[in-house]
Amino acid sequence: MRTARGHVVRALTIAGSDSGGGAGIQADLKTMHQFGVYGMSVLTALTAQNTMGVQGIFDVSPEFVRQQLDSVWSDIGVDALKTGMLANSKIIGTVAAFLREVRAANVVVDPVMVAKGGSPLLAEEAVQSMRDELLPLATVVTPNLPEAEVLCGFEIRSSHDLHRACEHIAAMGPQTVVLKGGHTPPRSIDSDLSSPDNGLAVDLVYSGGTFTYFASGRVKSDKTHGTGCTFSSAITSMLAQGQSVLESIASAKAFIFAAVAGAADWDIGEGHGPTDHTAAVPDKFTPEAGRFYLYRAGEWSTRSRPLDGSIGNRPSDK
Numbered sequence: 001m002r003t004a005r006g007h008v009v010r011a012l013t014i015a016g017s018d019s020g021g022g023a024g025i026q027a028d029l030k031t032m033h034q035f036g037v038y039g040m041s042v043l044t045a046l047t048a049q050n051t052m053g054v055q056g057i058f059d060v061s062p063e064f065v066r067q068q069l070d071s072v073w074s075d076i077g078v079d080a081l082k083t084g085m086l087a088n089s090k091i092i093g094t095v096a097a098f099l100r101e102v103r104a105a106n107v108v109v110d111p112v113m114v115a116k117g118g119s120p121l122l123a124e125e126a127v128q129s130m131r132d133e134l135l136p137l138a139t140v141v142t143p144n145l146p147e148a149e150v151l152c153g154f155e156i157r158s159s160h161d162l163h164r165a166c167e168h169i170a171a172m173g174p175q176t177v178v179l180k181g182g183h184t185p186p187r188s189i190d191s192d193l194s195s196p197d198n199g200l201a202v203d204l205v206y207s208g209g210t211f212t213y214f215a216s217g218r219v220k221s222d223k224t225h226g227t228g229c230t231f232s233s234a235i236t237s238m239l240a241q242g243q244s245v246l247e248s249i250a251s252a253k254a255f256i257f258a259a260v261a262g263a264a265d266w267d268i269g270e271g272h273g274p275t276d277h278t279a280a281v282p283d284k285f286t287p288e289a290g291r292f293y294l295y296r297a298g299e300w301s302t303r304s305r306p307l308d309g310s311i312g313n314r315p316s317d318k
């Protein structure tokens with residue numbers, strides 16, 4: 001795929017390796033390839049990992065992270081990039097300093113903290129660096145529910161809290177916050193739409209003071225290893241192609257739904273298996289800020305804007 005200026009579209013992931021191939025740079029490169037962009041990777045850590053969990057972690061030195069960034073930038077160039085597992089505050093500092101130096105545009109930050117099986121992928125001491133150094137550089141940040149709680153320092157128990165968390169994270173500097181609702185909330189949430197039993201996976205997007213909602217069916221599957229990596233790489237691939245932030249998020253949402261659905265009956269590993277990165281890339285869709293969108297049967301439909309910032313109506317009852 002080429003940009004309007006005629007060059008091949010280039011996307012970069014700055015993330016950890018998942019030996020099992022379902023998350024990390026493997027998920028990122030597979031997704032970028034599927035979206036037709038040229039994928040590159042700067043490795044921050046190696047994990048010995050499979051669908052059962054993380055068996056070992058080996059952090060790359062900050063100096064070698066920097067060397068990889070220099071190599072990619074000095075020769076090839078980058079149209080959009082994402083960060084995933086960054087392991088520790090020294091690596092975050094190195095990456096953030098570099099992104100400032102090169103004035104990187106189209107930066108997607110997936111603030112990876114813990115693997116689905118519970119293993120920590122980011123040192124606790126690094127959360128403050130994530131807030132102070134990386135988030136101000138982000139075009140889009142994509143926390144899941146537990147990550148949003150850690151970033152905000154308060155628990156998210158209600159739909160009011162979800163909105164408050166978006167505003168709180170936006171105040172840290174990113175242009176757009178996507179609070180992903182795929183994660184089963186650690187405790188019951190009092191809103192229809194973010195509860196795990198309502199059959200929907202709703203992502204809340206906060207940009208320029210406006211909330212936009214992207215929902216899809218919630219696939220009944222435990223093959224969700226790498227959903228966050230895949231989702232943020234899809235956003236990055238679309239941004240690299242020059243699509244708007246909301247168009248990019250809509251495409252990523254439709255793609256991750258297809259990827260989870262496509263792998264529901266896969267037999268890769270004994271634990272939380274990966275998603276299907278060969279899922280079809282959806283048609284481009286241009287959303288309007290402030291609305292509620294539902295992706296169903298390969299089509300987007302919209303509802304009127306939820307009143308008073310509350311997520312009140314149930315779009316599953318069409």
Ligand SMILES: Nc1ncnc2c1ncn2[C@@H]1O[C@H](COP(=O)(O)OP(=O)(O)O)[C@@H](O)[C@H]1O
Pocket residue numbers: 143144145180181182183201202203216217218219220221224226227228229231253256257260
């Ligand atoms: N079972 C599911 N069915 C459909 N979409 C899902 C499912 N699980 C996660 N998603 C979607 O996958 C994306 C990643 O979300 P999430 O799983 O919360 O991230 P993470 O991997 O960081 O925990 C979000 O768009 C979310 O709504």
Ligand SMILES: Cc1ncc(COP(=O)(O)O)c(N)n1
Pocket residue numbers: 015016017018023024025047049084085112114115116121224225226227228229230
């Ligand atoms: C190397 C690496 N990076 C990220 C994740 C998070 O995966 P998920 O997308 O499921 O949150 C992971 N398990 N391993």
